[in-house]
Amino acid sequence: MSQAVRGQKVHKRPIGKSLALHAALIVASFIAVFPILWILLSSFKPKQWIQSDEITLVKEPTLANYSNLLGNTDFLRWFWNSTIIAAFTMIIGIAMAASAGYAISRFNFPGKRPLMWTFLVTQMFPVAILIVPIYSIMASLELINTPTSLVIAYCTVAVPFCTWMLKGYFDTIPAEIDEAGRVDGLGPFGTFWRLILPLARPGLAVTAFYTFLTAWGEVAYASAFLNTNDQFTLAYGLQTFVPRPPALPLWDLLTPAAVLITIPAGIVFFFAQKHLVAGLTAGGTKS
Amino acid sequence: MRRALGSVAAASALALALAACGGSDTPTAQSTPTTQAVDPATVKADLTWWDTSDATNEAPEFKKLIAQFNKTYPNVHVNYQSVPFGEAQNKFKNAAKAKSGAPDILRADVGWVSExxxxxxxxxxxxxELVKDQQDFLPVPLASTKFNGKTYGVPQVTDSLALMYNKKLLQQAGVQPPKTWDEMVTASATIKQKTGKDGTFLNPAGYYLLPFIYGEGGDLVDAQQKKIVVNAPEAVAGSKKAAELVKKPGFTKPPATDAYNAMMTAFKSGKVAMIVNGPWELNNIKSADGFGGLDNLGLTTVPAGTKKSGSPVGGHDYVVWSGMPREKAAAAIAFIKFMTSADTEAQVANDIGLLPPRASAYAKVTNPVIAEFKPMMDSGVGRAWIPEAGQLFAPMDEAATKIMVQGVDAQTALDGVAKTYKSEVVPDYAGG
Amino acid sequence: MTTVTEAVTPPARPSKGRGRRASSSRTSLRTAVGRHWYAWAMVTPVVVVLAILVLYPMVQAIWLSLTNTTEANQAEQICQLSLGGGQVCTPNPNHAHFVGLDNYVKLLTGQIGRFWSQFGITLIWTFACVIFHYTIGLGLAMLLNRPLRGRSVYRIVLILPWAVPAFVSAFAWKFIFDRDAGLINKLLGSTNDWFDSTPKALTAVIIVNVWLGVPFMMVAILGGLQSIPAELYEAASIDGATAWQRFTNVTLPGLRSVSATIILLGTIWTFNMFPIIYIVSRGGPAGGTEILVTGAFKEAFEGIRNYSIAATYGVLILSVLIAYSVGYRYFLRKQGEVW
Structure with missing residues (x-):
């Protein structure tokens, strides 16, 4: 048993074990993709075949749905809006969460414990119930129908979690590093920025991806705050393809849109996941 | 499209005539309507309109109408926003309450106006000017615009449930479209026997239970008498009928969720011969592969119960947000007047098959399906247009699932609905 | 074994040298500001945003739950404006007023809504979802943390359920579960209606939510696994620990901080998870899969909105979750984790 030591160094694994590992992952991957695969395949079918009770893998494949989506709806505009909002949410959210997480991890300031609790409590009250007063607040700040309103709202969703997560990561970074920074004449902010953040890369990657997706796929706030088609985000714009809830969604528009909306999320994750391995070596050398 | 041109001409003439309406376009438009004609070109405003119609099938038609309107009123800019129907009600209320972000004009469901x-x-x-020729509107859609005796909307489109059937299947089975629920039982059994296809698919939802309840002379609440009647003998008898029907041979057993879509899929693919549904599905049925287009679609009034044939009336009204600055009044009135004129409504009926709420529009409609729907509108039953109307259906939907899918006794289920109405919806009503 | 456990503890312990000194002595406000200003400065942006957008409406809601406010009786007067000119304002005859704990009594005794049955459903829903999320997420993260051919492909494929907007996949799943046209029934060759009884419908919505939520847990745990120093595993191997011992003595303790956070927040989020049930089962059959938050929405937000009842639901949900968090924290403290 002892030959398969965990960690980043490659050890030989018996073939049987390797097969089992791949088999498990393939099964999991299959379960993960099969509803998405259905969406993908459907996006290439002509409208009338998408939701028929006859199940086919491919039937009269066509790109008509895509050209219809890109040509006749505001999809590209929404795509751009979403990109901007998700990017700003990611940057602002991570900045807030990382600084707060670091302060909580390293300093024992008065108000720290209540603050941690506040973060939790803000996640507990159902947003569906708070949407009316939040709308009024946004209205009095004159932010209705602006991307800013959504960036702020998404930060309230993402930051508490990210702060908690990052606090956990910062906790694992040895305090000697802070001391070293202090000896070198760095202030608390300098230590945080120059020494700690680079070491917390896996944590930052996870939380960055999380904030990105929070903003990318959110519907409830977007549907509350946005009024005009030119301001819609992707996720909310897609809702217009589900015109009357008891009736069917417009699958011919919804499926290609869902495919296209997934791609950027995949790309962002691709970059984020590279950092999932990088942090340890840096942390390891120091301890 | 040929008709569209005709309408423009007619609309322009009409617009000239009605330009009188708005008083003046000066900011202090406090005056009552004058009869003095105003040049439409002097009416200037930016109007925002939230349309809740289907963004792919119906929206292009309304955008086209705005362009037509602008031929007469070049200086009224209508900012068209398509809002998903399912969200419009809450969005509008949030915005109106915060006095920020609400549209000047909204296409409101008939059930929202009084609320x-x-x-x-x-x-x-x-x-x-908008109330001048009210007598031309069908009485039930018109009633939906009233609250406490005052008018708050102008009907845009109306609808009602009808019995829709697959002509080919009925022919194969050699049956006539049923006139009563009992005839529907025999017809469905025959269809099953002769064609192997199911006869009828009934949707187990509150709204679709109404024809059964109306058929026995019942209702959910009696707004005049301020009484809860959903568990009165008439409503119970109607619901029992529905429960009895779904168990008969030739009736599809409805699924517990999403029965609506299951019903439409089955009907469109020719797996079931009869359904009860409204005109909003005409476009989908028309384009469905393998149904045979509108030529194969038969339409008639919903089957009658022991008292009558009755079906609920739905539709949409134009309403004006009370936060709209008064200086836009002239433009808003002109726009709504144009959109609800007989010519416009007839054009919409011809192009996308929506039913006009104006009696005089039907004379101008050439779309044959619309003509078939007209008699059904005459047997339409007005719902209780009370502010609480929106809350009546959630408990009814649960009851419909219990009665038609789970086989719970109708009286028990409806007693539960009555209790909810009494404690949460209309506490000052008698009964429950 | 003991060596392993001891080796684990140090990295999980943050040093608080600087902070400890600060809190040990009572200092005047001025010195407190002088000493802590940077910490406070670092948390201020978050605090301001949360206070304005979440805490303030929440406090408002707590007050509303003690009144009988609805959309209809909220305003002191109702003005009817006429488009032709003129305006009539009448005082609202039944203006909202303080009612004490009436709303709580009504909800908890079942005069309004079905609090207790929805609460039961919520508990089943929450715990089932969180347990599957965490265990499956942990398992996959462990597999993906090994050096492995095609690892980044697996990783990307496995996060896809998270990347698709939830409401789209909810519709896709709904279609998969469909009685007549659904893939599952086609494959099984059955005509089983997944939504005609509460246990089946609940199973279906839990499956959908587990599918949706696993990638998040997996990614978070993957990040956590990276912070466990490889030396600990090596030390454990040298001590002759089995794979299972390494898992329980190195991996799990090393993940404790991350796990504590994601389980706690996962529970809170799932408890209030709205869209899945709202779209997939619509709370059916006949309200059988209604959880508290969807129930509250139906009860209070359809038609004339009943703000006070909605707020009461909110406060009750909040209380349950606070109680849970306090218990959870107590449990963690016993394990030696402090926050």
């Missing part, structure tokens, strides 16, 4: 009006979110239209 919005009771909350003070709508302009009362009684002193305007």
């Amino acid at each position: 919005f009006a009771s909350l003070g979110y709508l302009y009362n239209l009684d002193d305007t």
